[in-house]
Amino acid sequence: MNLVGASTRTQARQELARQLRVDAVRCTARAGSGHPTSSLSAADLMAVLLDGYLTMDLDSPGDPANDHLIFSKGHASPLYYAMLKAAGVISDEELLTYRQFGSRLEGHPTPRLPPTEVATGSLGQGLPIGVGIALAGRRLDHIPYRVWVLCGDSELAEGSMWEAFQHAGWAHLDKLTAIVDVNRLGQTGETMLGWDLDSYARRLEAFGWHPIVIDGHDVESIAAAYDRALQTEDRPTAVLARTLKGRGVSSVEDQPGQHGKLIADGDTALAELGAGARPGAGENAVQIRLPVRALPAERVAVLEGSADGSAHNGATGNARTESHGPTWVLGDRIATRQAYGHALAALGDHRADVVALDAEVSNSTYAQTFAAAHPERFFEMFIAEQQMVAAGVGLQIGGRRVFASTFAAFLTRAHDFIRMAAISGADLALVGSHAGVSIGEDGPSQMALEDIAMMRAIPGSVVLQPSDANQTARLVEAMAEHRGIGYLRTLRNPSPVRTPPAEEVRIGGSRLVHGGSPQDRVTILATGVTVDEADRAARELAADGIAVRVIDCYSIKPLDSEEVRRAADQTEALITVEDHRPEGGLGEAVLTELASHSARPPVTLLAVHQVPTSGTSAELLAFAGIDAAAIARAVRDLVG
Numbered sequence: 001m002n003l004v005g006a007s008t009r010t011q012a013r014q015e016l017a018r019q020l021r022v023d024a025v026r027c028t029a030r031a032g033s034g035h036p037t038s039s040l041s042a043a044d045l046m047a048v049l050l051d052g053y054l055t056m057d058l059d060s061p062g063d064p065a066n067d068h069l070i071f072s073k074g075h076a077s078p079l080y081y082a083m084l085k086a087a088g089v090i091s092d093e094e095l096l097t098y099r100q101f102g103s104r105l106e107g108h109p110t111p112r113l114p115p116t117e118v119a120t121g122s123l124g125q126g127l128p129i130g131v132g133i134a135l136a137g138r139r140l141d142h143i144p145y146r147v148w149v150l151c152g153d154s155e156l157a158e159g160s161m162w163e164a165f166q167h168a169g170w171a172h173l174d175k176l177t178a179i180v181d182v183n184r185l186g187q188t189g190e191t192m193l194g195w196d197l198d199s200y201a202r203r204l205e206a207f208g209w210h211p212i213v214i215d216g217h218d219v220e221s222i223a224a225a226y227d228r229a230l231q232t233e234d235r236p237t238a239v240l241a242r243t244l245k246g247r248g249v250s251s252v253e254d255q256p257g258q259h260g261k262l263i264a265d266g267d268t269a270l271a272e273l274g275a276g277a278r279p280g281a282g283e284n285a286v287q288i289r290l291p292v293r294a295l296p297a298e299r300v301a302v303l304e305g306s307a308d309g310s311a312h313n314g315a316t317g318n319a320r321t322e323s324h325g326p327t328w329v330l331g332d333r334i335a336t337r338q339a340y341g342h343a344l345a346a347l348g349d350h351r352a353d354v355v356a357l358d359a360e361v362s363n364s365t366y367a368q369t370f371a372a373a374h375p376e377r378f379f380e381m382f383i384a385e386q387q388m389v390a391a392g393v394g395l396q397i398g399g400r401r402v403f404a405s406t407f408a409a410f411l412t413r414a415h416d417f418i419r420m421a422a423i424s425g426a427d428l429a430l431v432g433s434h435a436g437v438s439i440g441e442d443g444p445s446q447m448a449l450e451d452i453a454m455m456r457a458i459p460g461s462v463v464l465q466p467s468d469a470n471q472t473a474r475l476v477e478a479m480a481e482h483r484g485i486g487y488l489r490t491l492r493n494p495s496p497v498r499t500p501p502a503e504e505v506r507i508g509g510s511r512l513v514h515g516g517s518p519q520d521r522v523t524i525l526a527t528g529v530t531v532d533e534a535d536r537a538a539r540e541l542a543a544d545g546i547a548v549r550v551i552d553c554y555s556i557k558p559l560d561s562e563e564v565r566r567a568a569d570q571t572e573a574l575i576t577v578e579d580h581r582p583e584g585g586l587g588e589a590v591l592t593e594l595a596s597h598s599a600r601p602p603v604t605l606l607a608v609h610q611v612p613t614s615g616t617s618a619e620l621l622a623f624a625g626i627d628a629a630a631i632a633r634a635v636r637d638l639v640g
Contacts (some may be wrong), residue, residue, distance in 0.1 A: 006033060009051070016086060017047035018160060019286040022275045023082035029266040031099035034107065035247035037258045039079035041183040042150060045241055046083055048222040049148060050288050053230075056469045057292045061115035061197040064398065065293040065302065067145050068133050071150035072126020073181065074108035081105050086288045089115070117397050119423040124158030126468055127178055128387045131164045132394020134176040134236075138364050140355070143299055146230075147176045153193070156200070160417075162207070163387035165616075168236045169208020172525065177229045178209075178234040178467065181216065183245035186421035187259040187490055198278050199239045204238045218239025249340070259564055260279070292347070295423040325473040327501035331470070333494040337433040339469035340490050341366025343476040344403055345373040354480065355395055357381050359388045359406035362586050365433045365490070367405045384511055385410050389417040391427045401427070401480045408432025408448030408489060415454055420456050422485050429479040430455075433490045435465075437578030437612045438529045440492075450620060451489065453584020456557045461486035462507050463557040466530035468497045471554050474505035482507065491529055493617055498531075498552075510560035515549035522635050523549040523567035523574050527556060527586050530577040530606075530626055537601040537631035548635055556586055564593050573602045577626050582607035604634055 001144070002312070020043040027085035029032035033291075039370035049069075073079050076100065085095045090105070097103035104113040110122025119195040120126045137145055155161060159273035168176055184194050193199050210232045214221040215394045245259075247251035249269040251302035261271045269302035295303070325346045328334060348354045348370055349589035355377040358367040362380070379395075381388035385406055392402040411432050421428055435448040455463045462482055466472040472490065479486040499511060513526075513535050536551045541548050549571060551563060567574060592601045608624040621627035 005382075006045050006222040012050050013044075013047050013223070016051060016286045016288065017043045018248075018274055019086060020047055020079060020082040022270060023264060024078035025086060025249070025266060025269050026274065026275075027081060027095050027098035028078050028262060030096045033099060033262065034078050034259050034572050035075040035237075036078060036263055037252050037261070038076045038577045039082070040247045041243040041245045042073075042079055042181040044078055044219055045179055045181060045219050045222055045239075045243075045246065046079060046150065048226065050083060050086065050594070051292065052291065053226045054290055055146070055293045056115065056147060056290045058087055058115065058290060064141060064143055064299070065295045066115070068130070068147045070130050070147070070149045071120050071563050072124040072130075072149050072155060073108055073506070074120030075121070075125070076150070076448060077107060077109050080109055086111070086285060086286055087290060093116055102356050103228055103554055114528035116616065118393060118426070118577060119420055119519065122420050123155035123422055124160040125390055125417060126389030127489050128160050128164040128417075129394045130176055130178075131168050131171075131173065131387065132391030134173040134370070134394075134399060135171060135391060136395050136398055137175055138171070138173060139376070140400075141299070142174065143295065145293065145574070149176070149178050151178050151180045153180060153184065156180070157192060158392070158455065160386040163384040164390070165204060165207040165209060166380070167384065167387055167391075172208075172234050173236045174233050176344065177226075178236070178238045180240050181243055182240055183243045183343065185245045185254070185256055185259065189256060195242055195326060197242055200240050207237055210237045211236065211240055212236050213240045214242070216243035217247060217521050221326060230614065256614070265381045275579060300302040305614065309389075315627075322502070325477055327473065328497045329467045330497055330500060332497045334469045334497065335491055335494045336466050336469060337364070337490040337492060338366045340431060340433075340476060342368030342490065343473035344370045346473075347476060347480055348374045348377065351480065354401045355379065357388050357392055357395075357402065357404040359383055359410065361406055364407070365431065371463055382599070385414040386417050387416040389414040389421065389428070390428070392428050393417070394425060396427050401429070403429045403431060403479075405431035405433065407446060408435040408451045409446055412448070412454055418458060418485060419454075423459060426485070427483050427487045429482070429488065431488045431490060434492045435489045436529060437608055437624050438491065438493060438579050438617045439575065440617040440620060441614045443614040447612060448489075449579075449581045449608050450558060450584070451487075451579050451584070452578075455485070455487040456584055456589065458485050461557060462486045462505065462555070463489070464555055465489040466554050467552050468495055468499050470497055470499040470503070471505050475554070478507050487625065489528060493529070495529065495532055505554070508555050508558040510563045511552040513550040513552050515547060517547065518570070519547040520570065521547055521572050521639050522548040523551060523571045523634070524631060525551050525553050525564070525574060525586065525590055526568070526574045527553045527578050529579050529621070533626065533628045534577055535620065536628035538631050538636065540628065541635055546635060546639060556589055556594065559589055561593055564590055565597060568594055568597055568601055569599070571601065573604065575604045575605040575606060575634050575638070577631055579621070579624070579626060580607055582609060591599075602638065604638065606630060606634060
């Protein structure tokens with residue numbers, strides 16, 4: 001028996017659940033805010049999980065043999081922190097710092113507090129991330145760890161949850177268990193299905209899951225359900241637990257309108273829960289010790305052979321070998337999306353920690369090149385961009401370098417997942433192809449025109465848009481080393497190779513394409529497809545005796561500050577030109593960089609202001625006013 005001072009296993013688990021409830025009420029009362037009722041409903045479920053089912057070495061939270069616990073219903077953080085206290089991870093004193101400035105115990109869990117691996121609280125994300133972790137265990141790690149995800153019934157209205165249910169069932173992720181706290185009450189009223197657990201079960205069974213319907217307050221039934229989950233093979237398990245929100249406190253139990261509110265009379269609630277019934281109730285009255293799993297011998301041998309000595313990289317060789325990516329001859333014409341595929345495959349040749357995901361457009365993004373070279377490390381995520389990003393977050397937990405690609409326009413629907421990935425401190429390289437009006441006839445639904453703004457707003461992100469194949473290859477390598485969120489914007493149509501293979505290309509860099517002399521009157525700052533247009537405009541202007549400078553801003557965040565400021569000092573005016581909306585793109589990045597510049601010259605922003613239509617690439621660039629002719633006109637207007 002893991003619990004101390006309990007006469008039976010059932011009594012022990014009931015006592016632990018009582019203590020979890022007491023601590024959830026105590027910490028929220030001290031904080032003056034939080035979600036105690038959502039915590040009370042799931043306390044029995046988590047007490048049983050702690051007592052014998054969750055396998056984890058808490059002295060080594062990064063141990064690759066550990067189980068993974070995700071609170072998808074992150075607002076139940078008081079319960080999570082009460083669990084960590086019971087397991088000895090935090091003290092009672094720290095528990096009572098909940099929600100205070102500087103405390104590791106934030107309103108919703110974040111990785112600031114180990115063993116927390118991902119940030120949760122934006123509902124509908126914990127289970128999709130769990131799918132990624134379970135995929136890693138099944139296909140890469142070959143370690144029998146389990147992934148336990150506590151879900152709320154309200155979040156089952158999120159489409160991302162059903163993306164996760166569908167993928168997990170299709171992939172036969174039998175080490176994944178979703179524990180659904182069906183307490184019936186959401187924030188403003190009853191959920192769609194209320195306590196109709198049979199309907200939940202039928203839906204999940206149709207998605208390839210093994211549903212188990214139980215009383216979520218009967219610890220013996222909970223234990224039996226977990227036992228069945230452990231024994232189930234070839235499909236994931238969903239424990240559908242009927243619970244009462246606010247369980248154990250009569251003033252709020254099963255009462256609407258209590259979500260996210262303090263219990264009015266905390267002392268009475270604690271007395272009702274039995275907080276004063278035994279000595280030490282405000283301390284660790286119950287202490288749990290989690291079981292520990294040993295790594296299989298064959299995995300120990302593999303992990304001990306890794307180059308950097310890190311255990312959990314899922315690799316079978318040197319994970320940090322220097323790569324030698326592809327190069328192209330000056331003057332070749334190749335699409336940057338195609339260069340991405342070749343560069344990623346080459347990176348995979350030299351780094352066994354590199355994995356790739358794609359949202360069922362790999363023949364367009366050219367992730368298929370990596371898939372052909374490294375099928376065991378390629379994950380087809382289908383048309384489910386939220387699940388793709390979430391799976392990437394799950395896969396990178398083991399130290400892998402994850403690249404995830406789709407059409408740039410469709411990454412926007414996963415913005416909340418990208419935002420939360422940054423809060424989680426995830427290392428994730430996102431690649432968006434078919435950007436801007438230059439894609440042509442497919443029309444505006446396929447044209448990413450907001451993606452740069454979206455990605456620039458992510459904390460710690462880098463935003464890159466190479467204009468040719470050699471730049472692309474070097475930037476893929478740079479993204480593999482970047483810590484945080486990286487975004488690479490690739491183009492559909494071929495572009496000429498201008499960058500010599502040996503030239504340095506780096507995050508935060510730029511490239512001088514044309515000019516650079518003291519006679520330059522205007523600097524054109526271009527990126528991606530507009531670099532070619534700017535170069536053609538510069539040559540046309542030169543024929544008329546107007547000297548201009550063209551800078552290829554392949555790194556949009558961070559900008560090449562030195563080069564931008566030099567251009568501001570040495571030329572009369574700046575023009576930014578981009579196949580993107582004016583809001584949040586290159587132009588605003590340049591203006592931000594020069595906001596404090598003492599003598600900022602005039603800055604003209606050429607960007608896509610209108611909603612485009614179908615047409616050829618040339619027609620649409622002209623329509624948007626970002627082709628060579630429009631750039632030349634803008635320069636002439638500036639110089640008179």
